Amino acid sequence: MEEQNAELYLFDIEGTTTPIEFVHKVLFPYSVQNFKPFFSETSAEKSFAEELILASKNESEYTEEVSDSPESLTKFCKYLVSKDRKLGILKEIQGRIWKKGYESGELKSTIFSDVPPFLERIRKSGKRAAVYSSGSVEAQVLIYKYCEAGDLTVYFEGYFDTAIGGKKESSSYTKIAEKLSLSPRSIVFFTDIKEEADAASEAGVRPILLSRPGNHPQAEHSYQVIQDFSKILA
Template identity: 45%
Template sequence: MTPSNFTAKVVLVDIEGTTTSISFVHDVLFPYAKKNAGNYLQETWQTKDTKEIVKNLQQLPQFAEYVESLESSSDVDQQLITKFVSYLIERDLKVTPLKTLQGLIWAKGYAAGELKGHVYEDVSAAFQAWRDAGLQIAVYSSGSVAAQKLIFQHSIAGDLLPHLSAHFDTHVGHKQQSESYTKIAQSLQVEPQHVLFLTDVPGEADAARAAGMQTIILQRPGNAPLSEEQKRDHVLVDDFTALLKLKPPSE
């Protein structure tokens, strides 16, 4: 089956490696949060949101380990929490209070115009074409729903958020488990076979396929190379231009 023969009622898109370069997340977003964590904590230290985050950070098992690793004991203050946040980011520990904090730092950066969400140049036209054809577009990413919305709202191609009708993150389940895709189809009130899932990760495509969805793998610049077997086993595209003529199935 060639990409142009697909039909779908919903296009479900992954972000990193699919709509957006993997390097944007790793080389722009994460360093931005790390660089601005200290300032953000200082400015918002007395706010309810930040107090809640600081409390939750201290309850992490990693916090006790971190404090024990320090040469001298110190009070729990802004400086210690800021260093602990850097420690979590450096180790890529995706714990909930860190994700919440990063989301708030990014929101501020996007609002100030210091951050723009990267999308590949074919994304905006494809979103428009799919919506014109009567398709819905939904997002499933391991980044939080709040972070997903920011990338598309403040994208380099303008505000793409109005194109998107639903957002899913790992609250619905792991991206390599088929149950997650079953739940997404149920939530969208659509048969899984009428969903086309676009991703860069074969394990995610396998899970979506096991749930009955159609899948296509993106080979964007910077994505992990696929094995020969993975290439044989999946429909592949370089970008969304091969999918511009996507239509709903004729009933």
């Protein structure tokens, strides 16, 4: 059993608390199926179309001109998903679509079984927990609110997405520490990506990598690697 000298635990989602398979085989396909209905609704904000058209200017591989028609926006969003782009506007749109799916009961998120007991240990020990993911803050909250284990949002005091900065940029972790009024050295960050661990480490945050089923192999590194949270006492 290992006890970490930390005041706050910062969690990535995909490949860390949630299986990669759930994100890529459930959430992404659900958004792809619902892009057109979303853009066809009169409630779809005009700014979404404007931002997507602007974003298309930076996609040299995408040769079609993007217009504000539901068909054009849908096709471009499907392209962005196929390329696994971490574009903020795409994440926001997906978050809106997933919200409807969760609230209707069509979607229920999968969380690794060792996560809820670990979150409870963190709370009982008087420590803190937060989330940092490339998915929008809204999407993060939905994953933890509508999961098979029940509503886990009670365990997290903050959520951060790429609006604060990219996950492979050390300044992002510095900003998160400042937002939480903590020294970076009092934060432990759980991720499944070496480059994110590098950025966190550069900022003074201690990274721990998760080696979950379905996770991608990482380049050689010297960080601590765990298979799950069962041996972390908090």
